[in-house]
Amino acid sequence: MDYIKAFVIGGLFCVVAQILIDKTKLTPARILVSYVVAGVILGAIGVYQPLVDFAGAGATVPLTGFGNLLAKGVHKAVTEQGLLGAVTGGITAAAAGITAAIFFGFLIALIFKPKEKS
Amino acid sequence: MPTRTGRYTLILNSCPSVVGFAAVASKKEAEGPLARCFDIVNEDCTFGESTWEKAESRMQQVVVGKALEKAQLSSTDLDYVFAGDLLNQCTGSAYGLRDLGVPFLGVYGACSTMAESLMLASLFVETGCASRAAAVTSSHFCSAEKQYRYPLEYGGLRPPSSQWTVTGAGAAIVGQSDAAPYIRAVTAGRIEDLGIKDANNMGAAMAPAAASTIKQFLEDTQTQPSDYDLILTGDLGQIGSDILYDLLRRENIEIAKNHSDCGLLIFDREKQDVHAGGSGCGCSASVLCSYILSRIRDGELKNVLFIATGALLSPTSVQQGQSIPGIAHLVHISNTK
Amino acid sequence: MSLTPNEYEQLNKKYSPSSKTWKNCAMAFLVGGLICTLGQAIMNISSSLGLSVDESGAAVSISLIFIAALLTGLNVFDNIAKVGGAGALVPITGFSNSIVAPALEFKSEGYVLGLGAKMFVIAGPVLVYGITVSVVYGIILYLFHIV
Numbered sequence: 001m002d003y004i005k006a007f008v009i010g011g012l013f014c015v016v017a018q019i020l021i022d023k024t025k026l027t028p029a030r031i032l033v034s035y036v037v038a039g040v041i042l043g044a045i046g047v048y049q050p051l052v053d054f055a056g057a058g059a060t061v062p063l064t065g066f067g068n069l070l071a072k073g074v075h076k077a078v079t080e081q082g083l084l085g086a087v088t089g090g091i092t093a094a095a096a097g098i099t100a101a102i103f104f105g106f107l108i109a110l111i112f113k114p115k116e117k118s
Numbered sequence: 119m120p121t122r123t124g125r126y127t128l129i130l131n132s133c134p135s136v137v138g139f140a141a142v143a144s145k146k147e148a149e150g151p152l153a154r155c156f157d158i159v160n161e162d163c164t165f166g167e168s169t170w171e172k173a174e175s176r177m178q179q180v181v182v183g184k185a186l187e188k189a190q191l192s193s194t195d196l197d198y199v200f201a202g203d204l205l206n207q208c209t210g211s212a213y214g215l216r217d218l219g220v221p222f223l224g225v226y227g228a229c230s231t232m233a234e235s236l237m238l239a240s241l242f243v244e245t246g247c248a249s250r251a252a253a254v255t256s257s258h259f260c261s262a263e264k265q266y267r268y269p270l271e272y273g274g275l276r277p278p279s280s281q282w283t284v285t286g287a288g289a290a291i292v293g294q295s296d297a298a299p300y301i302r303a304v305t306a307g308r309i310e311d312l313g314i315k316d317a318n319n320m321g322a323a324m325a326p327a328a329a330s331t332i333k334q335f336l337e338d339t340q341t342q343p344s345d346y347d348l349i350l351t352g353d354l355g356q357i358g359s360d361i362l363y364d365l366l367r368r369e370n371i372e373i374a375k376n377h378s379d380c381g382l383l384i385f386d387r388e389k390q391d392v393h394a395g396g397s398g399c400g401c402s403a404s405v406l407c408s409y410i411l412s413r414i415r416d417g418e419l420k421n422v423l424f425i426a427t428g429a430l431l432s433p434t435s436v437q438q439g440q441s442i443p444g445i446a447h448l449v450h451i452s453n454t455k
Numbered sequence: 456m457s458l459t460p461n462e463y464e465q466l467n468k469k470y471s472p473s474s475k476t477w478k479n480c481a482m483a484f485l486v487g488g489l490i491c492t493l494g495q496a497i498m499n500i501s502s503s504l505g506l507s508v509d510e511s512g513a514a515v516s517i518s519l520i521f522i523a524a525l526l527t528g529l530n531v532f533d534n535i536a537k538v539g540g541a542g543a544l545v546p547i548t549g550f551s552n553s554i555v556a557p558a559l560e561f562k563s564e565g566y567v568l569g570l571g572a573k574m575f576v577i578a579g580p581v582l583v584y585g586i587t588v589s590v591v592y593g594i595i596l597y598l599f600h601i602v
Contacts, residue, residue: 002499003492010491010546011484017541018483021275022474025316028274028544029577032553035545036585044592057494060512061519061546062487063581069512070589078596086593090586096513097520097547098582101554102574104524109558109570112528114270116145116163116260116285169563269560271527272577273536273543273552278472313460314467322467326458360470365458441460 002056009051009058032063039067044075069093120244124338127305133455134243135295137250138189141408142181143400144285146259150385155408156286157184163260163285170261171205171213177287177400178203178214178256185252185289185407196220196291197248200238202231203256204283204399205265210256220252228428229324229353230307231255232288232403233447236424239292240301240449249293256287257398266317266433279319281355281397284384288403290411299414303339303450307331309430311443317436321358321381321394324427327444328354329365331425335448336371343373347419350410351446352402352426353381355395380405380426402426411451420453479540486539490546494519516547523548527555553577 017031026034042048048068052059059065073093077085091098120128143156144163153159158180160166165176178201186192199218202225203210211224227234235253242248260270262283268274292301310330314323328351336342343349354362359382363374380402381395406424413419430443458466494515501511526532532552536543543549554574561573575582 002495006491006495007488010494011488011542014483014487014540014542014545015480017545018480019476021541022476022479028541028549029553029580031541032544032549032578033580033584036581037588040585040588040592057498057515058488058491060498061491061494061515063545063547063550066547066550066581067585067589070585071592074589074593075596078593083594083597086590086597089593090589097516097550100517100520101524101551101578104521104551105554105558105574106570108524108528108555109562109574112530112559113562114260114556114559115530117270117533171563264560268577269556271530271533271552271559272556273533273549275536275540275544278474312458312463314463319467319471322471326463357467357470357472361466364466364470 005055006058009055010061013062013064035063036067039064040071043068043071066094066097120241126334127303127338128241129303130240130244130301132244132294133300133302134240134292135297136290136299136301136411137293137295137297138185138191138291139289139407139411140181140184140188141288141404142177142184142286143404146390147284147286147384147404150390152384152405152409155412156404157408163258170258170264171209174203174205174210174256174258174261175214177258178211178254181256181287181289182215182218182252182254185291189291191250191291193218193220196250196252198223198239198242198251199254200225200235200251201254202226202235202399204228204262210258210261211254214256215254227445227447228430229397229399229402230426230428230445230447231399232406233352233424233426233449236290236292236301236449237304237306237447239290240304243292243294250291252289252291254287254289255399255403257283257285257400259283259285262398276393277318278393279316279321279357280393281320281353281381281395282385282392283398284396284401284404286400286404288400288407290407297415298453299411299451300455301449302452305331305335305338305448307446307448309443309445311441313441315439315441317431317442319357320397320429320442321355322361323429323442324444324446325354325358325361325365327446328362328425328427331446331448332366332373332423333369333371335423343371343376346376346421346423348422349373349377350422350424351377351379353395353397354379354427355381355397356387357394383409399428414451414453417453422451424449424451482538483540483542486535486542487546490519490542490548519547520551523551524555527552528559550578550581
């Protein structure tokens with residue numbers, strides 16, 4: 001059941017983005033920015049977490065989940081540390097994703113070469 | 119000396135001849151309908167170089183060498199070379215022709231560069247400024263993607279109106295000779311901009327320029343589209359070609375019957391998944407300097423209007439929200455003097 | 456040409472094919488759904504190994520980012536994205552791809568100003584706007600004593 005929920009909700013997030021790409025002239029980069037910002041806002045107003053509880057990876061894996069993680073981290077840090085938490089909370093919570101992307105990105109770029117498309 | 123006829127058309131009275139021509143292409147082009155026409159096909163689009171930019175320069179070097187060889191000339195027989203490409207500061211040509219040892223005039227007309235350089239080379243020969251001059255143009259899919267769009271491995275989507283940059287180069291050597299093909303007339307185009315801002319729809323951005331230049335030439339020379347076997351545009355692709363027919367019909371000019379587009383000739387649009395067709399200045403260069411010029415030489419085509427079209431944008435101008443200016447230059451190439 | 460930009464835009468629309476939205480959406484749903492399902496599998500495995508919910512979430516991110524980075528290096532990811540469209544881009548795999556692709560491409564301009572500097576040309580805005588909005592959220596939380 002976990003898997004079906006993750007599949008459907010995760011799939012739906014992608015369908016919305018696909019419609020935005022096809023129907024508007026928004027570039028993929030703009031869509032990704034919108035998704036993260038939307039994730040932060042939805043997380044801030046408390047709408048996103050119930051979706052995470054329901055769909056698991058279906059809600060955390062899309063980039064909105066990354067935004068939600070930032071909001072969640074800020075919320076926790078502000079509760080514990082006050083104003084300083086507004087600055088430290090987001091990246092602390094998202095550290096795994098950001099650092100992994102930089103580290104693996106660096107490694108892969110060192111090893112491989114770009115190739116023509118067919 | 120050339121004679122100006124009408125408003126912007128120059129008739130080349132001595133009818134300079136294309137004494138040698140060659141085209142280079144890569145794997146994807148060689149899987150298309152014109153596979154057998156190219157002189158040199160490199161299965162590996164690096165052309166043995168370590169970067170895409172060096173690969174593009176290598177193509178220019180190789181294509182000039184091949185054209186000279188076919189004309190049984192050496193670089194010392196050339197008085198000038200006109201060359202261009204799509205890379206920043208035209209480094210594709212500058213680095214590619216660095217060792218040629220011929221006075222070099224770099225030209226930029228985006229994808230209209232083949233017509234622009236051929237026009238200038240022909241005029242230099244016509245006026246006696248040169249006894250032989252070369253026109254060279256190239257584009258490379260990978261270097262163009264890197265500069266204008268996204269890194270190759272990025273999974274960005276290509277909309278249906280987008281076109282596929284041809285990895286290819288063409289060179290034409292112009293001189294006085296009694297063998298076809300002959301350059302009979304040239305018309306330089308004006309910049310036309312009807313407000314298209316979508317850099318993924320170059321055909322639509324360039325079609326007004328093509329229509330304007332074709333109309334100008336027909337008016338100047340008082341001829342009809344039916345006087346020509348082939349009206350060949352550079353890289354309008356499917357969308358640009360359809361718009362071109364529509365625009366010219368509004369002026370009571372019907373070209374659909376004898377029109378063709380290099381971007382539609384070089385690839386099989388459906389099978390090769392190139393969306394609206396091929397593009398890039400190597401597209402018209404490699405098609406003209408192989409399939410088209412050899413058919414004119416052999417008399418299969420008698421009179422051809424070659425109109426290479428260019429979109430004069432930069433990544434910066436697009437990001438700043440500016441519309442895309444189009445340009446089209448025309449060269450009338452004939453089998454007879 | 457005696458057309459206004461507006462008239463020309465109409466003409467352009469008439470001849471421009473529209474995207475095959477239905478097919479694209481179906482593929483985006485399928486590919487995006489599968490990536491999230493894979494994420495769920497990693498999450499379940501992590502929890503069964505005794506990781507907390509937050510730790511499992513981090514394990515999912517790290518694993519998917521690694522897989523996408525590797526597939527990008529192997530020249531496979533762009534082919535998946537060609538089929539899956541937004542289905543490959545919207546999950547965190549797309550974030551990973553958008554970091555690795557420019558790093559690979561611009562390696563030819565050196566390890567510092569090429570690989571290092573260009574790594575964030577596409578993904579940078581995601582971090583800039585995500586983090587900025589989250590800080591604003593934190594300040595609002597603090598000022599209005601919501602917590």
